[in-house]
Amino acid sequence: MRNKKIQRIVIVGGGTAGWLTAAKLAKRFNCRYSQSVQVTLIESPDIPTIGVGEGTWPTMRKTLMELGVSESLFMAKCSATFKQGTRFNDWLHEPNEKKRHHYYHMFSSTVDPADFNLAPYWCKHFVESVSDTPLTYADMVTAQAAVCREGLAPKLITHREYDGVLNYAYHLDAGKFAELLQSHATEVLGVVHIRSNVTQVALNDVGDIRHVKLNDEQRIEGDFFIDCSGFRCLLLGEAMGIEFMDMSNQLLTDRAIAIQVPYEDETQNIACQTNSTAQTAGWIWDIGLYNRRGTGHVYSSHHLSDDLAEEQLRSYIGDVSAELSAKMIKMRIGYREKFWHKNCVAIGMSAAFIEPLEASAIFLIEAAGNMLCELIPETNEQLKSAETIFNHSMLQRWLKTRDFIKMHYLLSRRSSDFWRDNQSPETVSDSLQAKLERWRYEPMSKYEFDSVFEPFPQESYQYVFYGMLNEYTDFGTHYFEQQKARSIVLRTQTAQKELSIQLMNHRDLLTKVYHYGFQKI
Structure with a gap:
């Protein structure tokens, strides 16, 4: 039927992708109080969520606030902690007893590089005239790296919910987060929940x-369907035949082994950044939740056996790992040829998956949900135009995410087969090669990041590029506002000292939040 109203939206699959999308749509259509649109989520009782994606971006604060979720409640229910960025250990070269390298990718800068770019000044060692000691790129442009080194939180107990001194995101327990979203979506926002398996x-x-048929022979009819069924891609892939576009020839990691690690004692401070430590054929994540650490080894099975990968992870954790169980996850790196086809859209792992290096998975779920809420038409007659816009935008997001993650590997000087293979020209996209070639001779320009929907802005690229750079370029004519640059660097150094006094220990603040909460908005 043409010009048929879209009133029944059916989501297949739960987890973070399903419940976050359901909550956004239910909020958008006011499902609790209006009967014009019904959102139904079908969740299998037999398929557990992968549940290791514990990192978010600062966008999650806006998402939770718009959904009406209390930050204090969210943090307590999800064992959540504050995330202020990522520390990359040993990514530039193999460690030795005398020399180890690390750099930070932070969420805050004193000045947005699109407004004033400090990179040329850092490359010319300008900071030596401002600081008594050499500064890393991160320490030149932000106070947040110093805050992380000192183990401090980005806000105070007196701040309102979702406000802070510094920009921040969260580390969270993914299983508990899905449970919180389910409760909020069904009890507050009006989502209908069915626990059953889709059989047809x-x-x-x-x-x-x-329609979809359930294992009790019940039919669930719908006008629009959302596939959140994970790697299986039950609707868009299996039923509608949309092909999977493999990217394993560019991003070489295809396995992850995860181990949950208890704290040695309840006074141990909690890292307020993700720690990412390079290994012979991949890297290890280390995320601090309130009640435990989440660790995992992401690696290439073509370069490292599963047993050796697990051995490296257990060696990283230490003796306590002997008592802990490990979980193996096989990753399928790539994306669907189309994310939206006719009256079905895929969100989450059913749409695409790129390894978790920069914790982009939940952000891309948020982005897809936001766009779907904006684009989903009132009738099926406008589905085709919405499909075209959605597919173009999401493809650009995924390809740019691929390039950003690949850049971490490409800039490395590690020498094992895995790292050398990552630097083979045939594994690198033309778009990334062109960027890196230009940046060897010219500073990054804001005009290279001209879309408001860039997943990674100029600021993020500079943290990684200059964090791993050990060859300095004199950019000549770009070095012409020395007084302004000096003022910004001095302001950053002052902020470091002030925040060191003002902010609380991360664990201490979390304990207060869990007991008393923040001020309500």
Whole structure:
């Protein structure tokens, strides 16, 4: 039927992707108080969520606030902690007893490089005239790296919910987060929840999904369907035949082994950044939650056996790892040829998956959900135009995420087969090669990041590029506002000293938040 109203939205799959999308749509259509649109989520009782994606971006603060979730409640329910960025250990070269390298990718800068770019001044060692000691790029442009080194939180107990001195995101327990979203979506926002397995997907004559059949023979009909079924991609892939575009020839990691590590004691401070430590054929994540650490080894099975990968992770953790169980995850790196096809859209791992190096997975779920809420039409007659816009935008986001993650590997000087293979020209996109070639001779320009929907802005690229750079370039004519640059660097150094006094120990603040909460908005 043409010009049929879209009133029944059916989501297949739960987890973070399913419940976050359901909550956004239910909020958008005011499902609790209006009968015009119904959002139904079908969740299998037999398939557990992968549950290791514990990092978010600062966008999550806006998402939770818009959904009406209390920050204090969210943190307590999800064992959540504050994330202020990522520390990359040993990514430039193999460590030795005399020399180890690290750098930070932070969420805050004293000045946005799109407004005033400090990179040329750092490259010319300008900071030596301002500081008694050499400064890393991160320490030149932000006070946040120093805050992380000191183990301090980005806000105070007196701040309102979702406000802070510094920009921040969260580390969270993904399983508990899905439970919180489920409770909020069903009890507060009006989402209908069905626990059952989908056994059949029925298409109509023109290829739209007509209904799904459950294992009790019940039919759930819908006008629009959302595939959050994970790597299986039950609707868009299996039923509608949209092909998977493999990217394993560019991003070489295809496995992860995860181990949850208890703290030695309840007074141990909690890292307020993700720690990412390079290994012979991948890297190890280390994330501090309130009640435990989440660790995992992301690696290439073509360069390292599963047993040796687990051995490296246990060696990183230490003796306590002997008592802990490990979970193996096989990753399929790539994306669907289309994310939206006819009356179905895929969100989360059913749409695409790129390794978790920069914790982009939940952000891309947020981005897809936001765009779907904006674009989903009132009738099926406008589905095609919305599909075109959505597919173009999401493809650009995924490809730019691929390039940003690949850059971490490409700038490394580690020498094992895995790292050398990552630097083979055939594994690098033309777009990334062109960027890096230009940046060897010219500073990054804000005009290279001209979309408001860039997943990684100029600021992020500079943290990584100059964090790993050990060859300095004199950018000549770009070095012409020395007094302004000096003023910004001095302001950053002053902020470091002030925040060191003002901010609380991370664990101490979390304990207060869990007991008393922040001020309500």
